[in-house]
Amino acid sequence: MKPEELVSMMEKARADSAAFKHEIRVCTESGCMSLQSDTLLKTLGDEVKSRGMTDKVHVKGVGCMGLCCNGPLVKADAAMYQFARPENASAIVEGLSTQPVAELLCDLQQPFFTRQKLVVRENSGNVDPESLIDCIAHGAYQALLKVLTTMTPQQVIQEISDSGLRGRGGAGFPTGLKWATVSKAGGSTKYVICNGDEGDPGAFMDRSVMEGDPHRVLEGMAIAAYAVGAENGVIYVRAEYPLAVKRLTKAINLARRHELIGHNIFGTKFSFNVELRLGAGAFVCGEETALIASVEGKRGVPRPRPPYPANYGLFGCPTLINNVETYANVAPIINKGAAWFAQIGTEKSKGTKIFALTGKIKNTGLIEVPLGMPLRDIIYDIAGGVPDGKEFKAVQTGGPSGGCIPAELLDITVDYESLAKAGSIMGSGGMIIMDETSNMVDVARFFMEFCMTESCGKCVPCRVGTYEMHELLDRICEKRGTPEDLQLLKDLCDMVKQTSLCGLGQSSPNPVLSTLRYFEHEYLDLVKQAQAAHGDQSHAATGEHIELEVLP
Amino acid sequence: MTSTTTRPTVATVWLDGCSGCHMSLMDLDERLITLAGLVDILHSPVVDPKEFPSSVDLTLVEGAVSSEEDLHKAKIIRAHSKYVIALGDCAVTGNVPAMRNYWDRSDLFDRAYVENAQEPPTPEERKALLPLVVVPPLRPHATPLHEVIKVDLYLPGCPPPADAIWFVLTELLAGRVPNAMSVSRFGK
Amino acid sequence: MTSVTLTAESITLQIDGKDISCRSGETILQVARENNIDIPTLCFLEGLTVWGGCRLCMVEIAGSPKLHAACATTCAEGMAVSTTSPRLKEYRKMIVEMLFAERNHVCSVCVSNGHCELQNMAVKLEIDHVRFPYRFPRLEVDNSHDYMRLDQNRCILCVRCVRVCGEIEGAHTKDVKGRGVLAAIIHDLDQPWGESQTCTGCGKCVNVCPTGALTQRGTAVGEMTKKTDFLPYLTLMREAKS
Numbered sequence: 013m014k015p016e017e018l019v020s021m022m023e024k025a026r027a028d029s030a031a032f033k034h035e036i037r038v039c040t041e042s043g044c045m046s047l048q049s050d051t052l053l054k055t056l057g058d059e060v061k062s063r064g065m066t067d068k069v070h071v072k073g074v075g076c077m078g079l080c081c082n083g084p085l086v087k088a089d090a091a092m093y094q095f096a097r098p099e100n101a102s103a104i105v106e107g108l109s110t111q112p113v114a115e116l117l118c119d120l121q122q123p124f125f126t127r128q129k130l131v132v133r134e135n136s137g138n139v140d141p142e143s144l145i146d147c148i149a150h151g152a153y154q155a156l157l158k159v160l161t162t163m164t165p166q167q168v169i170q171e172i173s174d175s176g177l178r179g180r181g182g183a184g185f186p187t188g189l190k191w192a193t194v195s196k197a198g199g200s201t202k203y204v205i206c207n208g209d210e211g212d213p214g215a216f217m218d219r220s221v222m223e224g225d226p227h228r229v230l231e232g233m234a235i236a237a238y239a240v241g242a243e244n245g246v247i248y249v250r251a252e253y254p255l256a257v258k259r260l261t262k263a264i265n266l267a268r269r270h271e272l273i274g275h276n277i278f279g280t281k282f283s284f285n286v287e288l289r290l291g292a293g294a295f296v297c298g299e300e301t302a303l304i305a306s307v308e309g310k311r312g313v314p315r316p317r318p319p320y321p322a323n324y325g326l327f328g329c330p331t332l333i334n335n336v337e338t339y340a341n342v343a344p345i346i347n348k349g350a351a352w353f354a355q356i357g358t359e360k361s362k363g364t365k366i367f368a369l370t371g372k373i374k375n376t377g378l379i380e381v382p383l384g385m386p387l388r389d390i391i392y393d394i395a396g397g398v399p400d401g402k403e404f405k406a407v408q409t410g411g412p413s414g415g416c417i418p419a420e421l422l423d424i425t426v427d428y429e430s431l432a433k434a435g436s437i438m439g440s441g442g443m444i445i446m447d448e449t450s451n452m453v454d455v456a457r458f459f460m461e462f463c464m465t466e467s468c469g470k471c472v473p474c475r476v477g478t479y480e481m482h483e484l485l486d487r488i489c490e491k492r493g494t495p496e497d498l499q500l501l502k503d504l505c506d507m508v509k510q511t512s513l514c515g516l517g518q519s520s521p522n523p524v525l526s527t528l529r530y531f532e533h534e535y536l537d538l539v540k541q542a543q544a545a546h547g548d549q550s551h552a553a554t555g556e557h558i559e560l561e562v563l564p
Numbered sequence: 565m566t567s568t569t570t571r572p573t574v575a576t577v578w579l580d581g582c583s584g585c586h587m588s589l590m591d592l593d594e595r596l597i598t599l600a601g602l603v604d605i606l607h608s609p610v611v612d613p614k615e616f617p618s619s620v621d622l623t624l625v626e627g628a629v630s631s632e633e634d635l636h637k638a639k640i641i642r643a644h645s646k647y648v649i650a651l652g653d654c655a656v657t658g659n660v661p662a663m664r665n666y667w668d669r670s671d672l673f674d675r676a677y678v679e680n681a682q683e684p685p686t687p688e689e690r691k692a693l694l695p696l697v698v699v700p701p702l703r704p705h706a707t708p709l710h711e712v713i714k715v716d717l718y719l720p721g722c723p724p725p726a727d728a729i730w731f732v733l734t735e736l737l738a739g740r741v742p743n744a745m746s747v748s749r750f751g752k
Numbered sequence: 753m754t755s756v757t758l759t760a761e762s763i764t765l766q767i768d769g770k771d772i773s774c775r776s777g778e779t780i781l782q783v784a785r786e787n788n789i790d791i792p793t794l795c796f797l798e799g800l801t802v803w804g805g806c807r808l809c810m811v812e813i814a815g816s817p818k819l820h821a822a823c824a825t826t827c828a829e830g831m832a833v834s835t836t837s838p839r840l841k842e843y844r845k846m847i848v849e850m851l852f853a854e855r856n857h858v859c860s861v862c863v864s865n866g867h868c869e870l871q872n873m874a875v876k877l878e879i880d881h882v883r884f885p886y887r888f889p890r891l892e893v894d895n896s897h898d899y900m901r902l903d904q905n906r907c908i909l910c911v912r913c914v915r916v917c918g919e920i921e922g923a924h925t926k927d928v929k930g931r932g933v934l935a936a937i938i939h940d941l942d943q944p945w946g947e948s949q950t951c952t953g954c955g956k957c958v959n960v961c962p963t964g965a966l967t968q969r970g971t972a973v974g975e976m977t978k979k980t981d982f983l984p985y986l987t988l989m990r991e992a993k994s
Binding site: 650653656657658659660662663665666667705707708710711715718719720722743744745749750751752 | 852856857858859860861862865866871874875878879880881882883885886888889890891
Binding site for chain 3: 294296311315316464465466467468469470471472473475476477478479480483484487500503504507510511512513
């Protein structure tokens with residue numbers, strides 16, 4: 013494709029869609045699809061056809077609109093409908109020319125929508141992820157065009173560095189610095205990898221980006237490849253995301269057919285190819301060295317670092333690995349400038365972050381907010397607080413590698429530094445909200461069970477340590493635990509954290525450590541209850557004489 | 565024997581083990597006579613008492629905790645002893661008695677009492693074959709002693725050599741805490 | 753064995769307060785052993801690639817908040833390494849205790865009793881009992897091979913056998929299946945060893961195995977001894993040939 017073709021394609025697509033009087037958008041991501049939004053989409057199409065309105069009404073499937081708990085969501089012109097079922101199709105089409113369907117209306121003025129700031133998800137819910145034309149109409153590949161025709165790789169890296177973007181996969185490493193490192197690494201062959209192995213319980217941000225706006229991820233990867241000097245890219249997606257795989261496959265095929273990836277993109281010297289690799293469902297493959305091993309066709313286990321992938325990665329070549337959301341931030345930064353991006357967020361945490369809200373909370377779903385927003389605003393304002401009149405108890409951020417934040421810390425801001433200070437991490441963006449009915453020892457046991465079953469088994473502290481920590485937590489939860497068990501658990505947490513090979517092991521004690529930090533009394537209560545029920549098993553002479561039973 | 569003397573009192577107990585550790589104790593040979601001059605042995609399989617004494621300075625425990633009776637005994641031992649030594653691998657690690665832990669108890673019973681019976685039993689006979697009365701019930705797992713009571717010193721070995729037992733006893737009598745791993749190890 | 757070239761840069765560092773010089777690119781473990789400083793290891797074996805799984809060789813490096821695996825960390829100029837500290841000793845003890853708790857290492861009835869690296873490590877680290885709950889898993893013994901045996905009960909997953917099979921023998925019969933504590937050594941596509949089409953029967957895996965997991969059949973308790981010193985010779989011969 014030539015540069016002018018992209019522009020003419022965009023203008024034509026925009027003119028085409030402006031020709032329609034009405035537009036109906038139906039969420040076709042996994043959540044809403046599970047409630048037959050695909051049938052709804054088809055029924056709406058049929059309805060429009062039967063009314064002879066195909067030239068007036070444009071019906072399309074789009075990405076996630078956020079409020080997943082009220083799905084399927086449908087946007088019909090300015091009206092947002094919730095809980096839309098296939099049987100509502102007729103009323104929805106009818107409502108286009110008359111009054112919106114009152115009983116299905118979803119209030120777009122509620123804080124859930126108004127307090128969000130959409131950067132990564134700006135097109136999610138607007139574009140048809142399966143249509144390249146529609147994505148181009150909404151500005152896809154404009155940033156790539158700008159980069160390839162007007163910027164040098166160094167300028168691109170500078171722009172990303174200036175924006176202050178940090179890795180969205182969890183650790184928050186400065187993205188610009190990572191790109192610069194790979195760019196400076198020697199070697200003629202380099203790779204860029206997109207880490208889409210999202211595996212934290214309660215996290216589905218990356219899935220949504222891949223399902224809702226796959227071209228944005230491809231564009232980000234292509235820009236990164238240009239910046240670091242790579243010609244090959246790999247998207248690593250877990251096979252449990254079949255829809256994401258389907259959409260990405262389609263996006264890659266379409267982009268390749270229109271020469272948006274491939275040889276000499278936009279007539280420049282830059283070539284870039286992307287390959288999709290499916291993970292077999294191992295959580296550890298989200299760790300970069302394990303991911304690389306998996307892509308190479310080996311068993312997905314991490315290896316000691318250094319050497320880091322930036323110097324010695326896929327097939328021994330310098331490799332850039334970033335998370336899906338990180339790549340999805342690239343195009344807006346290029347389009348609107350580093351300064352624009354840097355004014356969102358806080359001093360050290362720039363931009364926005366997507367969070368997946370789950371658990372005991374009124375509004376479950378996906379939100380994108382500026383970093384630095386107070387946690388209280390997210391929980392009570394955007395997410396609507398805890399339902400059924402229960403008390404908020406804690407929120408687990410960062411999944412099994414993260415920690416819980418108790419009610420008394422609700423006023424902290426959500427950014428990399430303050431979450432770390434509170435004993436948790438930003439992680440990939442899962443937020444699991446717990447109310448007063450949750451026992452925190454049980455919560456820690458749940459996450460430990462996850463780490464235990466997901467440990468790859470390579471290093472001893474993680475392989476056996478997670479098993480033993482789980483066993484001790486199980487004892488304490490089942491009121492069989494002794495004070496010695498609790499002490500042993502604490503010692504184990506320290507050892508596993510210090511000696512494990514990769515991040516999975518090193519962070520596996522975090523849920524225990526953070527619940528111990530804020531809810532130690534719950535551990536002590538359970539141990540006390542165990543002692544009351546079974547007597548002090550452990551020791552100490554009582555002095556009284558007990559007859560030994562003589563057996564028959 | 566009387567406990568009116570001021571000499572240290574010693575007990576030895578045999579839980580789920582093969583008695584090899586006690587054999588090793590017997591292997592002290594002529595040093596047993598020296599030992600008899602140093603301590604009073606109040607309770608031991610070789611002394612054959614029925615009750616555990618009300619207070620003992622030092623108790624050596626052989627064997628894993630396998631049955632409810634073992635558990636009961638272990639608790640009494642702990643309550644009545646100032647210092648408890650886990651003697652030998654069964655008490656320290658579970659060792660051979662714990663090799664039954666990989667199976668369910670019902671499978672074990674079937675294997676031991678039913679499958680190996682000379683004539684295939686009827687369901688009624690099967691029940692009669694299983695040792696469900698008289699014999700103390702088996703716990704789900706045979707465990708090391710320290711899983712159920714606090715242990716003060718561990719002397720591994722299968723069995724711990726007589727020299728190791730002698731070293732540990734004489735060091736303790738001299739008021740020093742011995743390093744058992746300098747004289748024995750797992751499986752020795 | 754690394755050949756000395758004229759361009760090899762020499763580095764000075766401190767290990768346990770002792771000034772030491774070494775060639776650039778050498779690992780802390782290599783340099784420590786050359787200087788008779790003992791750092792315990794179980795998965796490391798000279799002649800095989802570094803695995804970094806047992807975590808016994810963790811050392812402290814001044815100025816770094818983290819611990820580092822000596823087998824996988826290359827020396828740097830001015831580095832100050834500490835290989836023994838109360839904390840490191842405690843961690844090492846816990847790791848070896850966990851290995852005993854993970855599977856069924858019943859030393860008293862093991863053919864490698866008395867010649868076992870795990871057992872010796874317990875003695876070295878003065879482990880007289882295991883604080884952690886034993887797992888007591890039910891595991892298989894693969895007796896299908898004519899003269900070798902794999903006893904999963906005694907495996908510590910150091911994967912020396914997997915590495916020697918792939919890297920030295922070139923057969924890659926052995927690999928690992930499963931995750932976490934359920935991970936296990938397999939042959940080919942998880943077939944009985946005796947039915948493996950790729951196994952050459954060379955027996956290297958048996959000799960590099962630190963415990964009684966891989967043994968010669970027909971050995972009784974305590975009879976199995978291993979010869980691990982063949983590896984450096986093999987490597988030497990290959991270097992001389994090329």
